[in-house]
Amino acid sequence: MxxxxxxxxxxxxxxxxxxxxxxxxxxxxxxxxxxxxxxxxxxxxxxxxxxAGSEGAAGRARDYERHWTPLHLDVVVDDLDAALERALAAGATREGEVREAAWGRIVRIADPFGHGWCLLQFLGRGYDEIAT
CATH class of the missing domain: 3.10.180.10 (2,3-Dihydroxybiphenyl 1,2-Dioxygenase, domain 1)
Known part of the structure; x- marks a missing residue:
């Protein structure tokens, strides 16, 4: 696939x-x-x-304001702070603080077109830190 x-x-x-x-x-x-x-x-x-305004999915008009969707994309980075700085300088909007977990660090951003993204930095064994 x-x-x-x-x-x-x-x-x-x-x-x-x-x-x-x-x-x-x-x-x-x-x-x-x-x-x-x-x-x-x-x-x-x-x-x-x-x-904007053209027909999108299910006959709804496209809207490029910030929107929520159950699908978002994660960008895995080596250095979350540097990646966040680059994204913000390019026009992203930060949505919340950097969060830390056993598997790594994450921050939510939105691109200039309303799409949600997460910047993700794995630490240690990444998701294997919490896998069962």
Whole structure:
């Protein structure tokens, strides 16, 4: 199985600037005027330009204000503090304090398009610290 990540954005150039600066992804292929493939993660990320107000899932209008979804993406980093600084400088919004657990550290952020992300730094044996 191959996993592809697609993210709707209202402004492709602005999204490219954010994702390359915040997460160190690299532009690979343009997909016409409305899509861009980014590489550098374990799965390719595709930015898809979709105007605000256009029809999205279940006939609902796309809204790029901060929204909640039961699906979010974690970006595993070696240095949480440095990664958070890069993401904020690129335009992310911090949502809460850095939390620490037996497995590592985590902080929630939102990209400029309302999508939720977590920055995650494993410590020790990572999730094996709490696995049973």
């Amino acid at each position: 191959q996993l592809l990540l697609n993210i709707d954005v209202p402004d492709l150039a602005r999204a490219e600037a954010f994702y390359t600066a915040a997460f160190g992804l690299t532009p690979a292929r343009s997909l016409g005027d409305g899509g861009l493939e980014l590489l550098g993660a374990q799965a390719p990320l595709y930015l898809l330009q979709q105007p």
